[in-house]
Amino acid sequence: MNPSDRETAARRGTLGPMPPRAGGMEAWGQARALLEGARPHQWAKNLLVFVPAVLSGTIADADRLLAVAIAFVALCLIASGTYLLNDIWDIEDDRRHWSKCKRPLPSGRLSMGVAVVAAPAAILTGLVLAAAVNSMVALAALCYLALTIAYSLALKRVPIIDVSVLAGLFTLRLVLGIAAAQVFASPWLLVFSMFLFSSLCFAKRYVELVRAGQRGQGALAHRGYQAADGPLLLVLGPSAGMGAVVTLILYVIFDAFRQTFYGNTAWLWAFPLILFLWVSRIWLMAARGELDDDPVAFAVKDAPSIMLGTAMLGAFVLAWSGLFG
Structure with a gap:
């Protein structure tokens, strides 16, 4: 099998991961695939943490703005870590999905080893940042993490409940913003x-x-x-x-x-x-x-x-x- 055929087969999931390429190029490719797997475009959802400060008129307060910004970064890291975990757990199903098969992990562009290390590292860093804001932000972040994992492992398979959980995760973003800005809920x-x-x-x-x-x-x-x-x-x-x-x-x-x-x-x-x-x-x-x-x-x-x-x-x-x- 020539290299182009092997790459196509690997992306379709019919072969194992591609053999490592030389040095820096392989590391750069893995870094790009990791960033894509972290789904930074989904961080737009986390802008919801700023909404309570905006609606309460406290967004101009420098201390509160800094607290909300740190909470935003923390949530982005936790969310990206859980996205990677979800891709690890669902890799076989994703390889058969019409669009998810293009994601870095099921397509073979991101190695399983890198994902296994990066996911908990991102989550732990996010939790530390959340705790640095205040205890209520840390609690909200832990609730977000627990509910996300429960969804990935089981709740996404229960009709209607799955939608309620996803809506709850969006609402938890607002709760986290309320806790960070310390405003009325x-x-x-x-x-x-x-x-x-x-x-x-x-x-x-x-x-x-x-x-x-x-x-x-x-x-x-x-x-x-x-x-x-x-x-x-x-x-x-x-x-x-x-x-x-x-x-x-x-x-x-x-x-x-x-x-x-x-x-x-x-x-x-x-x-x-x-x-x-x-x-x-x-x-x-x-x-x-x-x-x-x-x-x-x-x-x-x-x-x-x-x-x-x-x-x-x-x-x-x-x-x-x-x-x-």
Whole structure:
């Protein structure tokens, strides 16, 4: 077998790992594969830790900003470590998956030995950084780690529960930000998070289920969903998204208008409208089969989503500054 054939076979999982290449080039290749396996594009999700400080108006406090920034780095390291652990545990299933087979570990571009060392090292470093902020941040980070591992080992195979756990992990990011900034934990924010991220996770499962059906598979492998569950997901997902819109409206009415750090709260009414448009777009793309199997990754590359996000940011700046009030 010539080298190009062997590389192709290794990436498909039909052979063992590629033999090591010479010196520095191999080390550089492993470093690049490790960084890709850490999924830095997923760190965008961890920006949620800044949201409590922004909404409470304390983001300009240098000490609190530093604490939240350290918590962000800690969470990124823990999340990347758990991504690597998940890839280690699921390597055989990922090699048979239509898109996950391209990840560094199942494709053979990242060696198992490097992943086994890097995963716990990243997690331990993240926990140390979290503990350096305060004990509540450390506790939230430990809860995030425990729930992530439980999800990877078992809970991802239980329909509906898997989505609830994923939404809970997103909400834990907010809890970690609340603990780092030491601000009041708004129940509206946490309920909103559960609704919104449940909707996005249902979209992810729906797209995966539809694509499994297109490949002639009657069920979603190792996820517990069957082809007949598609219509149910198509109801639950948009419903959860509209629940997030309603919760945001209630937040604006019963909480945001009472906050003193807003210069002009009228601009906050743009939030529910923009969110409605974005959730509707996500599910429109899902129903058309045009949504990436990761809605967050889709959103950061989708021009209309970026425009809506920019509009929401602009509305917040106007509400906070009081311009045109």
